[in-house]
Amino acid sequence: MGKRAWAPIVVPAAVIMIVVMMVVPLPTALLDLLLAVNIAGAVLVILASMQVSRPLDFAVFPSLLLILTLFRLALNISTTRLIMLNGYAGKVIEAFGSFVIGGSLVVGLIVFLILVIVQFLVITNGAGRVAEVGARFTLDAMPGKQMAIDADLNAGLIDEAGARKRREDVAAEADFYGAMDGASKFVKGDAMASVIITVINLLGGLVIGVLQQGMDVAEAVSTFSLLTVGDGLVSQLPALLISIASGIIVTRAATAGDMGSDVVVQFSRQRNSMRLGGAAVALMSLLPGLPMVPFLAVGGALLFAAYRLPDPEEAVRRAEEAERERKEAEAREHMPNPDSPEAILQEVQVESLQLEISYDLMDLVDANRGGDLLDRVKALRRKVAQDLGIIIPLVRTRDNIELPPSTYSIRLHGVELGRGQAPVGHVLVIGDDQPALSAGGAVQPANGIAALPGQPTTEPVFGLPARWVPMEYRQQAEVLGATVVDRSSVITTHLAEVVRTNASRLLSRSDTKTLSELVKAQAPTVGEELDASQLTLGDVQTVLAELLDEQVPITDLVRIFEVLSEKGQATKETEPLVESVRSMLGPAISGALALDNRLPVIVLDPMTEHRILEAIRPGSAGTFLALDPSVSEQLAMEIARMAEQAEQRGDSAVVVCSPQARPGLRRLVSQVIPRLPVLSYAEIGPQLVVETVGVVNVGNPATV
Template identity: 45%
Template sequence: MKLKDLSVLSAVILIIVMLVVPLPGWLLSVFILLNISLALIVILVAMNTTEALEFSIFPSLLLLLTLFRLGLNVSTTRSILSEGNAGVVIETFGTFVIGDNPLVGFVIFLILVIIQFVVITKGSERVSEVAARFTLDAMPGKQMSIDADLNAGLISEHQAKDRREKIEKEADFYGAMDGGSKFVKGDAIAGIVIVLINIIFGLIIGVAQMGLSFGEATDQFLRLTVGDGLVSQIPALLISTATGIVVTRVASEGNLGTDITTQLFRYPKLLYIAAFTIFMLGLTPINMGLTTMIAGVLAFGGYRLGQTQAKTEEVEFQEEEETESRDMSSPESIVQMLSHDPIEFEFGYALIPLADTSQGGDLLDRIVMIRRQLALELGMIIPVVRIRDNIQLNPNEYSLKVKGNEVARGEVYIDHYLAMMPGIDEEDIEGIDTIEPAFGLPAKWISEDLKDEAEMMGSTVVDPPSVVSTHITEVIKQHAHELLGRQETKQLIDHLKESNPLLVEEVTPEPLSIGDVQKVLAKLLREQVSIRNLPIIFETLADFGKMTNDTDLLAEYVRQSLYSQISKQYVNEEQMMKVITVSGTVEKLLADHIQQTEHGSYLSLDPESQQKIIQSVHQQVEKVSVQEVTPIVLCSPAIRMYLKQLVERYLPQVVILSYNELEPSIEVQSVGVVNV
């Protein structure tokens, strides 16, 4: 155990010993001076902290110091009543304060006790209660503010985590201070009671047991009692003041001394008003010379502060201009202008209420939920969505960008609802014709008073925030493979390494680099395959990575390993999958035209044959779409990758699976055949 830990434990044990074992006078004097020293250190530290959490140990320290002070009170009371002596420190304090008049000295001591108990202790207790209550009440708002800054891209994930931890620590600290202030109050009451005990029983013991006269007993025990009270109440007063400083401290860049001098003398002209007021008091019977001297000092101080402030403002202005000029011309600022946010959401001025929490907008909260939902669905960390208004857009228009390129655009009417009416005569209800942005369905923007009517007609009615949220979700899903770079892949690998270090070491950096792993994961995301099950993905890469470094082929092996996940993604409730099969002719045609090279394989098929296959797939997809069935094309593992590459540009929504990607228990029903 460290020496620091032993010293604290020893101090606690010593306090307990003080409560039961009589101490000699010289040792009491040492502890009394130590108590005063500790109180001075505490108040000086409290004055020099810039925020309360810098002195987070204060509540526990307050309890220990209070216990130490009470232990001293017990020991000094024992010495005063049993021996009529409590050490040189207490006697010196008592003699110095009382002097030749015990009554005056006792009155001064009572005033000191009243100041501590009524003013400082009561005030600190009340401030602690209010601070604890307000801190707890403000926690939800602070958490929402952090989430809003995180979604807007103003802070990083790490900064958000640190700020959340700080909020939790503040709540714990002020809650502990609320309880700690009760110790200060109890200590003040105990001090008053101990003083009364010392005086009353000291007089009784002095007269009855020691044979002193009443006057001698009064002089001796009153002197010792006042001395004991002073050496106890002065540290208690300092600790109470430190408690008040800590709980009333507002976070700033400077300590208490800097803040007082800076803020109190921020307006030098006000010193002239104060100087004039003091000078005018000299016209009364108050000493004219005294008021003139103080007024002169205030006026001179205002003059010097005014000159200093003017010079400071001039220097700051020049430095600001130089900094702006330097920043505008520096290469770093130009480089920053070249960077793009991974995801940007821009909107016209009419859509500001969507994002403005003061107007009831909850878009920021929705985006937080979208990121969490997609993290579970896709298995990757979605970057922060930067939200900003753009006056170049139409008032009701919004735009989505991925890495600086616009990938989607939509239009929303804040005071309307979007009604999607498949199979319903659109003329039966009034509204603004539009296309649902996420899935491209025909829809109408209708007013709020037509909402119930549209729902009774079988329409799906959605509010504007839900329309935008759904569109953002689908766009991020479609472009997730673009958002997964090498850095993001490295983070996923590091996370997997914590639980499967051997598996990661077997895959990277040999035989596959981080870039190779990133390409495999991006290919899976491109076809809406979740990469959340990284252990299975890396098991497959470990098995086949030594045989080939073709990332296209490795992605196919991974897909086959994820057959259970892929099957559940497309199977219906009856464990049946309706598919479009590929004829043997098309299978052989594609297989015969696969060219193998040292850099991988590719499909070398004449344009006419390509067009025929694409047209056949398109016809079959249109046929099953009428039946409201997800278009799935099923083929052999050997040609799946090449068939997907062939039709992806023209029919990106078509899902192409191989036989090896299906669970054996699934029933497959063919609803069409791709032929040429």
């Protein structure tokens, strides 16, 4: 049997033994042992409640509270049986009845009643109320917590496993406070039962002693009543400890340490409070009638402790300096010699992806000043991995004093592909920036974001009219119905667009190898077939890059590699391989472009498509359309016009043509509208409702 194989049977066996104790008389030696176990268990529970950093770390407490209460009542029944039958219930109860209360029935009753009042009226009522309010607030907060988890998951801040863990914690927290709300009634009922059992034992002891055993009243009181009071104290002391533990558990706020450490650390920050308190206590020793020595001793101890405590600000500063020195020391240890080839190569190495910011935008990357740009960039890498199926390289973020103020630059392999502004103390407001016009053409006061003060600009991703507005006008912009974006979001969104547009250039040969090894680990058969097809790593990389160029995610790598392993045995040319993969991924590609299973499409007139098919010619980079330049221009412009008309109606249309014409037509259309998807009829999923929003007819071309 393993070390913990006995754990599942301990609690059920203990519960059965508790039930047996209620009906089977116990010898006094065993009863003494069980009373000691009861006291020890209560001590362990209250110590454990002080050591946890959050209530869920002791989630078994409500069930344990029920078992301990049942155990304590079973002991009361066993001790009552022995007292009534033998006038003796072991040395533990005898010691509490004679030594602890000095053999005085009145003193014993008073102490017992005080313990019950403290437990019942103070601790149990307070703990029950806190548990009730905690349960109510936890249940009310559950929807908001679930929405926050979903938002973090959608933003890429956490993965699916982290979201699942946080949802389980939220549900467990609600269950715990709900259970504690009911378990607090056990403690209250236990206190009431102790009073009732003690009264019954007192009356029953007198009746048995006088009527059955022929004792006089004084002897019966001396024999039975002291033992009854001792029994009540023995059971009430652990009950008080358990009640205190329940109060500590439900009032415990989640912190990083245990209760003792938190008390010491947080009191150590109250240096001035301890000084004032020590001085006040010391001055109380001068009041007439009060003993001078105790108050002077306590006040002097507080003043001494306050003097020894470090200044809070100085302690924080020292901790920050120590942490900074530790990080600098670690950096120096790992830093190569400045004159070594490694250091020189590191300086001249071109980063795959780089974000440069001007000196006045450093607050965006400084966590101490509330900057969260670095965290958002990290979340962006996870989001891109989930959406496109590639892991983009680390984004090197650094300051560049050569950039103009409030400017950032996005570089890919050293080449600047994006630049924008993020003025300090401003937010980007996106909306209508045009002044209103009257019926006669006269300019009226602006009714859009032009009414707000700020610098007109253009949103860097979609080219929408926008304005950098001072932060204090944010609420006013929201009232106008405009979209308000903070500076970090502007930079992150711009970076995301650059990454998505150039994803194929970020897919390196080593990244392709990593993806290939992942597929081999998940589907070994597919990996073996791909190796047998004799496609090189470069061939696979080229196919994946072509898919990314057309904004096709490569997340379904197993099926993509299945197609490549099958088609790779017949051809090594990129275009046929890409079209085969697209045909397999067709329902997913078209489904991602549809809205509510509705797909607006722009189709070609049959004669136009026939002429395009006749104009297809092979080339080094794939097939192209050998059309007359004027005809090509007319075809591209007509498609662009229809796509714009559809967009004005609120539709995001796609071009659909035959599979043979798709590659060449896509190359032509991408020169005019790079974002416009071009699909083949084979890629339209059967679940979609296709709606034609335009038919392209360029007439009879002069030369085909």
